[in-house]
Amino acid sequence: MTPLALKTVIDVKDLSLVFQTNDGPVNALSNINLAVNSGEFVSFIGPSGCGKTTLLRVIADLEQPTSGAISVNSMTPSEARQKRAYGYVFQAAALYPWRTIGGNISLPLEVMGVPKAERTERIARNLELVNLSGFEKKFPWQLSGGMQQRASIARALSFDPDMLLMDEPFGALDEIVRDHLNEQLLKLWAKTQKTVIFVTHSIPEAVFLSTKIVVMSPRPGRIHEIIDCNLGTERTLDIRETPEFLEIAHRVREGLRHGHSYDGD
Amino acid sequence: MRISRSPLAIAAFLFAVPGLLISSGADVQATLAYTTPVMLFVAAAVALFTRASRYSLTVLLVLVHVVAFCLIDLLGDMHSTGPEPGYWCMVVSSWLLAWFTVQTLASLRPTAPDLQRLINLALPFIFGAWLLILWEIIVRGFGVPTILLPPPSMIGPRIDGSVPTLWADFQQTYLKAAIAGYAIGCGSGFLAAIIVDRVPFLRKGLLPIGNLMAALPVVGIAPIMVMWFGSNWESKAAVVVIMTFFPMLVNTVAGLAASGAMERDLMQTYGSSYGQTLLKLRLPAAMPFIFNALKINSTLALIGAIVAEFFGSPIVGMGFRISAEVGRMNVDMVWAEIFVAALAGSLSYGLITLIERAVTFWHPSYRT
Numbered sequence: 001m002t003p004l005a006l007k008t009v010i011d012v013k014d015l016s017l018v019f020q021t022n023d024g025p026v027n028a029l030s031n032i033n034l035a036v037n038s039g040e041f042v043s044f045i046g047p048s049g050c051g052k053t054t055l056l057r058v059i060a061d062l063e064q065p066t067s068g069a070i071s072v073n074s075m076t077p078s079e080a081r082q083k084r085a086y087g088y089v090f091q092a093a094a095l096y097p098w099r100t101i102g103g104n105i106s107l108p109l110e111v112m113g114v115p116k117a118e119r120t121e122r123i124a125r126n127l128e129l130v131n132l133s134g135f136e137k138k139f140p141w142q143l144s145g146g147m148q149q150r151a152s153i154a155r156a157l158s159f160d161p162d163m164l165l166m167d168e169p170f171g172a173l174d175e176i177v178r179d180h181l182n183e184q185l186l187k188l189w190a191k192t193q194k195t196v197i198f199v200t201h202s203i204p205e206a207v208f209l210s211t212k213i214v215v216m217s218p219r220p221g222r223i224h225e226i227i228d229c230n231l232g233t234e235r236t237l238d239i240r241e242t243p244e245f246l247e248i249a250h251r252v253r254e255g256l257r258h259g260h261s262y263d264g265d
Numbered sequence: 266m267r268i269s270r271s272p273l274a275i276a277a278f279l280f281a282v283p284g285l286l287i288s289s290g291a292d293v294q295a296t297l298a299y300t301t302p303v304m305l306f307v308a309a310a311v312a313l314f315t316r317a318s319r320y321s322l323t324v325l326l327v328l329v330h331v332v333a334f335c336l337i338d339l340l341g342d343m344h345s346t347g348p349e350p351g352y353w354c355m356v357v358s359s360w361l362l363a364w365f366t367v368q369t370l371a372s373l374r375p376t377a378p379d380l381q382r383l384i385n386l387a388l389p390f391i392f393g394a395w396l397l398i399l400w401e402i403i404v405r406g407f408g409v410p411t412i413l414l415p416p417p418s419m420i421g422p423r424i425d426g427s428v429p430t431l432w433a434d435f436q437q438t439y440l441k442a443a444i445a446g447y448a449i450g451c452g453s454g455f456l457a458a459i460i461v462d463r464v465p466f467l468r469k470g471l472l473p474i475g476n477l478m479a480a481l482p483v484v485g486i487a488p489i490m491v492m493w494f495g496s497n498w499e500s501k502a503a504v505v506v507i508m509t510f511f512p513m514l515v516n517t518v519a520g521l522a523a524s525g526a527m528e529r530d531l532m533q534t535y536g537s538s539y540g541q542t543l544l545k546l547r548l549p550a551a552m553p554f555i556f557n558a559l560k561i562n563s564t565l566a567l568i569g570a571i572v573a574e575f576f577g578s579p580i581v582g583m584g585f586r587i588s589a590e591v592g593r594m595n596v597d598m599v600w601a602e603i604f605v606a607a608l609a610g611s612l613s614y615g616l617i618t619l620i621e622r623a624v625t626f627w628h629p630s631y632r633t
Contacts, residue, residue, distance in 0.1 A: 060534060061533075062530050062533065062534070081533070081534060081536055082536045083536075084535065084536055086534070087534070088530075088531065088534040090527050090530070090531065091527075092527060094525070094527045094528050094531055096528065096545075096546065096549065097627040097628075098549045098552075098625075098626075098627040107535075107545065108535045110545070111532070111535040111536070111537045111541050111545070112535065112536075139627060141627070141629075141632055159535075
C-alpha cells in the first residue's frame with residue numbers, strides 16, 4: 001500500500017440536487033456527505049430512483065448540484081473532467097458503430113491529442129488488459145454484449161485516468177457473463193490500483209467487488225448507510241459462500257429494507 | 266424442385282399448343298411462321314418436363330429470347346389483317362415462359378458468389394428487356410398511332426441517329442445546370458444546417474424560411490430565375506439550388522440530432538470540444554440522413570433542370586428539346602430525351618447509393 005491510498009480523491013459535503021420537472025421539483029439528491037479515498041472500490045447500491053446514477057453523474061460533471069460542495073482530486077468536477085481525471089463506463093457499451101474496436105479505444109486518445117504511435121501501443125495494451133487481444137479490427141456489432149462492455153472498459157482505461165466511474169456496467173448482461181466480468185474487474189482493479197466508483201442494484205455484485213458499500217434510499221435520494229467491506233484483495237467467486245460475505249450481504253439487505261419503506265407510497 | 270409443378274409453366278405450355286395449330290396471321294411464305302411456334306413449343310416443353318438446372322435454364326433463357334425476337338420479326342410479315350389469335354397465344358406463352366424463367370432464376374441459391382452476382386445483375390435486365398419486347402409487340406400488333414406511343418424500334422434508331430444532339434443537350438442540362446445546382450444546393454444546405462445547429466435562435470428563424478423556400482413551385486421560380494440570371498444554364502442551376510437546399514438542410518439538422526445522449530455524454534467526459542464532437546460523433550451519426558437528402562436531391566436536380574428550361578433557354582438542353590419536339594410532333598425525339606434522362610437519373614442515384622453503402626456500412630440496414 002502506498003501512502004497515496006489514504007488521500008481523499010472525492011469529497012462531497014451537504015450536496016443536494018433538485019430537478020425541475022413539469023410535475024414540480026424532484027429531490028434527486030438530498031444532503032449527501034461522502035468521502036472516497038484513493039484506491040478504494042466504492043459501490044452505490046439502492047433501488048431505482050435513489051439517485052445513485054445521478055450522484056455518479058454529479059461526480060463526473062454531467063449533472064450540476066443545486067447546493068452543497070463537491071471536489072474531485074481537490075478540484076471542481078468541471079476542472080477534473082477537463083483534466084481527464086476519470087474514465088466513465090455507461091450502462092450500455094456506447095461504442096461507435098462506424099469505428100472498429102481499436103478505433104473506439106483510440107477515440108479518447110484522439111480527442112486528447114495523443115500521437116499515433118502511442119495510440120497504437122495503448123490500444124494493444126488495454127485490449128490485452130480486458131482479454132480482447134485480436135479483436136482490434138472487428139466492429140462493435142460483431143461482438144457479444146459482454147465483449148462490447150469489456151471494450152468500453154478498455155476505452156475508459158485507455159488514457160490512464162486515476163478513477164473509473166461505472167454506471168451499472170454489467171446490468172444488461174446475463175448472470176454467467178456478469179460473474180465472469182466481475183472477477184476480471186477485480187483483477188483489473190488490483191493490477192491498476194485505480195479508484196473505482198461502481199453503481200449497481202445487485203447486492204452480491206456490490207459485496208463481491210467493493211471495499212465500501214454506500215446504501216442509498218429514494219424520495220428524496222439520500223445515503224442511508226455506508227458499510228465497510230474488507231474481504232481482502234484476493235477474492236474469487238467462491239467467497240460468496242463464506243459467512244463473512246453472507247453477513248455483509250445481510251447488512252446491505254437490511255439497510256436497503258430500512259431505507260426503502262413502501263408504507264408511505 | 267420439380268419444374269413441372271409450376272402453374273406458369275403449365276399455362277405457357279397450354280398457350281404454346283394453339284400457336285402450333287391456329288393461324289398466327291403471318292405470311293405463309295415466311296420460314297419464321299413455322300419455326301417460331303416449334304421453338305416456342307420446345308421451350309415450353311423444357312419448362313414443363315425437365316428439372317430446373319443450370320443447363321435447362323440456359324436453354325430456356327436463350328430459346329425464349331430467340332422466340333421473342335422472331336415474334337417481333339414476324340410483325341413485318343403479316344397479312345394486311347394483322348396478327349391473328351395464334352400470334353397472341355404465342356406472345357402470351359413466351360411472356361409466361363420468360364416470367365417463369367426469371368422466377369426460377371431468382372429462387373436459385375447458387376453457392377458461387379460470382380454466379381449469384383451475375384443472376385442479380387441479369388434479373389433487372391431481363392425484366393427491362395421484356396418491358397421493351399411487350400411494348401414493341403403491343404404497339405405494333407394493335408397498330409397504336411406512333412404519335413401516342415412510338416415503339417422502341419423507332420426510338421432506338423432515333424437515339425442512335427441523334428447522339429450529337431442528345432450529348433449536347435445532356436451536357437447543357439445535366440453536366441452544367443443539374444450538377445452545378447446540385448453541388449451548390451446540397452453544399453449550402455449542409456453548411457446552413459451546421460450553422461442552424463450551432464446558433465439556436467436560427468433554428469427558430471431560418472428553418473421556417475427554408476420551409477417556405479421548399480414550398481415555392483418550380484413553375485413560379487423558373488421564369489424569375491431566367492430574369493435574374495439570363496436564359497443560359499446558370500438560371501437552371503439557380504432553380505436546382507432552390508429545390509435541393511431545403512431537403513439537405515432539414516435532413517442534416519435531423520441527422521445532427523440523431524446521436525444518442527449517452528454517446529454525447531461520453532464525448533463530454535473526454536473534455537471534447539464542440540468541433541471534435543461534431544467531427545467524431547455527430548457527423549458520422551448524421552451520415553444516413555445526409556445520404557437520404559443526397560438521394561432525394563439527385564432526382565430533384567434533374568427534374569428541376571429540365572422543367573426550368575421550359576421557361577426560356579438557348580436552343581440546346583433536354584427540357585428545351587422536349588418542349589420543341591413535342592410542338593413539331595416528333596414524339597420519338599421526346600422519348601429519346603426521356604430515355605437519356607432516365608438513364609442519367611438512375612445512374613447518378615445508383616452511384617450515390619454505392620457511396621452511401623461504403624460510408625454508412627455500419628448502419629443496421631447494411632451490416633454484413
